Amino acid sequence: MPVLERDPWRLQYFEHVPCPEHVVIPTDDPDCWLLSPAHRWIYDKLKVAETQALSAGPHGVMPASFPVFSKPVTNLKGMGIGSRVIRSAAEMEHGYAPGHMWMPLLEGEHVSTDCAVENGRVAWLRHATGLAWDGGMFRYWTIHAQAFPGLAAHLAGWVDAHMAGYTGMMNFETIGGTIIEAHLRFADQWCDLYGAGWVEALVRLYAEGRWTFDDSARRDGFSMPLFAHHGHGFAHPPAAVQTEIRTMPGVKSLQVTFHEGKPPQDHAMPPGGFRLAVINATSLDAARAARRRLAAAFDPRLVLSQD
Known part of the structure; x- marks a missing residue:
């Protein structure tokens, strides 16, 4: 299966779809970079940031005003590692970190957008928003059927301006319509809801360089995680329980998102929190x-209540 998927719980989306052996479809940023x-x-x-004329710079260059948002210039592993708000020049000096940058502290809706790009032009896109919780967690994501016309036009x-010659998937994260991150892949957590x-x-996009998809029946979808307290080992639920959940009305998929043999x-x-699973x-x-x-x-003593 030429889809490069590092998370075995997401192979379920791709393993039954034929794909030419010479085609490689990345789902993880290190593979995309290569x-x-x-x-x-x-x-x-x-x-x-510079492509959007934002005030931004590397650590060592002092911002003209505060607060700013600080993060690594490049981070291929995600999960917000090393990101934080800096509120003063003194904090900036104390928190100096080589390889980090600052940019404006943006406000507005945080949106994840998957795009199919055909020769440097967007041929399809779909938006998702998350209901934030505590400690970097989300209660759930909504994969919207509705269009976001202003954001779609901006992306x-x-x-069109910056991706000449590129064919493949892209994912953008935006806040208030400003791009904060771009990826040469799609969000494989909820692609079954498309x-x-x-x-x-x-x-077809990767094999033939063309995008053809009937999206007329799109509907809202929901991707909901289950979290537990950190510091504990967990075993996967019994296979019978997993089968029961996958066949419940309205359920599209169940992803058990941890490795049993790997230290937490x-x-x-x-x-x-420690993410145990995702339900779409x-x-x-x-x-x-x-x-x-x-x-x-x-x-039940370890599971975080989310209802």
């Missing part, structure tokens, strides 16, 4: 019902 040398510059967040213009035939269209501290997780569903009620059933398979 496979796209002409466009890997987008992982330089300082350059991405299409940016791709509709029947989407993975086949993905394969070696998983990349948000500081607020076509309604919030269906997602919540499935999460409650899944939570019952773990020690």
